[in-house]
Amino acid sequence: MIIKGKVHKFGEDINTDDIIAAKYLISTDAKELGSHCMETIAPDFAKKVQAGDIIVAGKNFGCGSSREHAPLAIKGCGVSAVIAKSFAGIFFRNSINIGLPFLKLENTNEIKDGDLVEIDLANGIIKNITQNKTYQTEPFPDFLREIIEKGGLINYVKQRGK
Amino acid sequence: MGYTIAEKILMAHAGAKSIKPDQFIEVKVDVALGNDITAPIAISEFKKSGLKKVFDNKKIVLVPDHFAPAKDLRSANQCKVLADFAQEQKIKNYFEVGCMGIEHALLPEKGIVLPGDLVIGADSHTCTYGALGAYACGVGSTDLARAFIDGKCWFKVPGQIKFIYKGKLKKWVSGKDLILFTIGQIGVDGAIYKVMEFSGPVIKKLSMDDRFSMSNMAIEAGGRAGLIECDEITAAYCKNRAKRKYKIYKSDPDAQYEKIYEWDISDLAPQVACPHLPSNVKPASELGNIKLDQIVIGSCTNGRISDLRIAAKILKGKKIKPGLRLIIFPATQDIYLQSVKEGLVEIFVKAGGIFSTPTCGPCLGGHMGILADGEVCLATTNRNFLGRMGSPKSFVYLSSPAVAAASAITGKITPP
Numbered sequence: 001m002i003i004k005g006k007v008h009k010f011g012e013d014i015n016t017d018d019i020i021a022a023k024y025l026i027s028t029d030a031k032e033l034g035s036h037c038m039e040t041i042a043p044d045f046a047k048k049v050q051a052g053d054i055i056v057a058g059k060n061f062g063c064g065s066s067r068e069h070a071p072l073a074i075k076g077c078g079v080s081a082v083i084a085k086s087f088a089g090i091f092f093r094n095s096i097n098i099g100l101p102f103l104k105l106e107n108t109n110e111i112k113d114g115d116l117v118e119i120d121l122a123n124g125i126i127k128n129i130t131q132n133k134t135y136q137t138e139p140f141p142d143f144l145r146e147i148i149e150k151g152g153l154i155n156y157v158k159q160r161g162k
Numbered sequence: 163m164g165y166t167i168a169e170k171i172l173m174a175h176a177g178a179k180s181i182k183p184d185q186f187i188e189v190k191v192d193v194a195l196g197n198d199i200t201a202p203i204a205i206s207e208f209k210k211s212g213l214k215k216v217f218d219n220k221k222i223v224l225v226p227d228h229f230a231p232a233k234d235l236r237s238a239n240q241c242k243v244l245a246d247f248a249q250e251q252k253i254k255n256y257f258e259v260g261c262m263g264i265e266h267a268l269l270p271e272k273g274i275v276l277p278g279d280l281v282i283g284a285d286s287h288t289c290t291y292g293a294l295g296a297y298a299c300g301v302g303s304t305d306l307a308r309a310f311i312d313g314k315c316w317f318k319v320p321g322q323i324k325f326i327y328k329g330k331l332k333k334w335v336s337g338k339d340l341i342l343f344t345i346g347q348i349g350v351d352g353a354i355y356k357v358m359e360f361s362g363p364v365i366k367k368l369s370m371d372d373r374f375s376m377s378n379m380a381i382e383a384g385g386r387a388g389l390i391e392c393d394e395i396t397a398a399y400c401k402n403r404a405k406r407k408y409k410i411y412k413s414d415p416d417a418q419y420e421k422i423y424e425w426d427i428s429d430l431a432p433q434v435a436c437p438h439l440p441s442n443v444k445p446a447s448e449l450g451n452i453k454l455d456q457i458v459i460g461s462c463t464n465g466r467i468s469d470l471r472i473a474a475k476i477l478k479g480k481k482i483k484p485g486l487r488l489i490i491f492p493a494t495q496d497i498y499l500q501s502v503k504e505g506l507v508e509i510f511v512k513a514g515g516i517f518s519t520p521t522c523g524p525c526l527g528g529h530m531g532i533l534a535d536g537e538v539c540l541a542t543t544n545r546n547f548l549g550r551m552g553s554p555k556s557f558v559y560l561s562s563p564a565v566a567a568a569s570a571i572t573g574k575i576t577p578p
Binding site for chain 2 (some may be wrong): 013017018021022023025026027028040041059060063064065066067068069086088089090092093094097098141143147152153157158
């Protein structure tokens with residue numbers, strides 16, 4: 001799967017309250033949640049973001065709450081993937097379970113806001129087209145790839161049987 | 163090779179004879195928990211799977227506590243999803259308003275979670291039960307839906323970090339100060355995807371309430387779980403609560419830790435986490451003149467009876483600073499009743515505070531104490547992220563109940 005989009009740059013320790021504030025957790029609809037994505041720290045983000053765009057951030061992305069509304073909001077506003085230095089534990093598993101692509105990359109500092117980036121998910125390759133730079137990330141372990149390929153955790157469990 | 167408490171519980175629930183960090187395992191869960199924010203997604207995913215019955219209705223716990231008692235129509239509808247599902251699936255451990263408490267205080271109190279258990283909860287502060295010597299961690303709604311289907315959950319085995327606390331705690335210094343200090347030392351990602359094991363002579367003497375308060379905030383350092391070995395204090399807590407047998411696990415002397423932190427905390431003063439991260443920690447005495455608009459005492463971190471007793475001890479016969487709002491919310495109905503019986507509520511109300519029904523409300527900016535633009539709050543809760551309790555232009559400081567109560571009298575952050 002090849003993903004291509006414009007980069008929206010965020011800092012370190014982006015927490016789930018930043019991604020979707022608790023006052024919006026009265027909805028479970030990805031589109032509605034998406035319309036408030038990152039509102040606290042970037043009020044115009046949800047309006048600016050275009051389908052296919054990519055979030056690039058520093059360490060500990062998605063720290064805080066277990067709310068699956070966070071990766072849902074990111075998907076719901078059209079973001080196609082998240083690249084960060086590291087991911088918080090619950091955000092990591094939620095993203096796998098709902099099929100939000102994400103990649104761990106140490107050098108996210110080099111990627112700038114507005115850069116055009118292409119991701120080869122199967123091979124873990126990130127290509128910064130604007131800067132003409134390529135990065136190799138660690139591909140997902142087989143177990144996680146299987147969940148993603150089956151279309152998320154519930155499908156994985158159903159197809160495998162009890 | 164030796165193993166830690168956490169690894170032993172994981173192995174027992176995975177049916178594995180050995181285990182190592184980063185390995186993927188599937189475990190059988192003893193308890194699967196959801197609340198009014200996370201369970202609606204799980205229930206909808208479960209229904210989409212086409213299955214009619216949950217794997218075991220005795221192992222599922224549903225607690226509407228975040229926006230309950232329902233703050234508006236949409237949250238009322240979310241709470242109703244839980245009530246309807248509980249009725250349909252005959253889930254006994256559904257706690258309607260009146261029986262309801264903040265989930266992470268309620269489950270141990272009711273004896274639903276016991277030492278040696280493996281618990282998943284669609285709430286990040288599920289790690290609280292680590293204080294009982296259980297492996298408990300926050301997961302997402304889809305994980306919960308999957309547990310509804312087959313009672314299992316996938317884990318990437320976390321690495322282990324040990325924390326040893328030596329010395330003697332000074333007066334007014336609590337488990338909350340220990341955990342704030344710890345997060346201040348290691349940072350909000352200091353234990354990212356690791357198990358934190360709290361140990362040492364200081365922990366041995368700590369009350370269960372203080373232990374819950376420590377394990378509760380393991381997630382604020384990125385920890386997957388925050389465990390404390392089950393001892394006589396744990397056993398005494400479980401004695402009249404446990405309705406089934408439980409198993410005690412202890413870490414082997416040759417267990418493998420990626421890191422060991424050892425601190426003498428004899429000089430530790432009351433700690434405060436400053437905006438906007440739980441790791442931005444300073445001694446309360448060094449904060450200078452920080453004027454407060456609101457103080458919140460309660461939550462899954464510090465809404466237990468000993469927390470309220472400490473606050474009442476400081477506030478007895480005193481008045482809070484005029485213009486300040488003091489909101490106190492007990493974590494469960496039992497704690498509420500106990501506070502009434504002991505006269506704590508009278509102390510709070512006479513001091514000028516309000517005493518609320520149990521709810522997560524103000525902690526996550528849900529209801530019962532939302533902050534306006536520019537307002538400053540000192541809370542005994544667990545997160546002070548930007549906008550956490552309301553306006554993105556507000557400021558949240560975190561402390562123990564003792565610091566919060568002392569600050570209510572002066573109207574600025576004050577050590578007791």
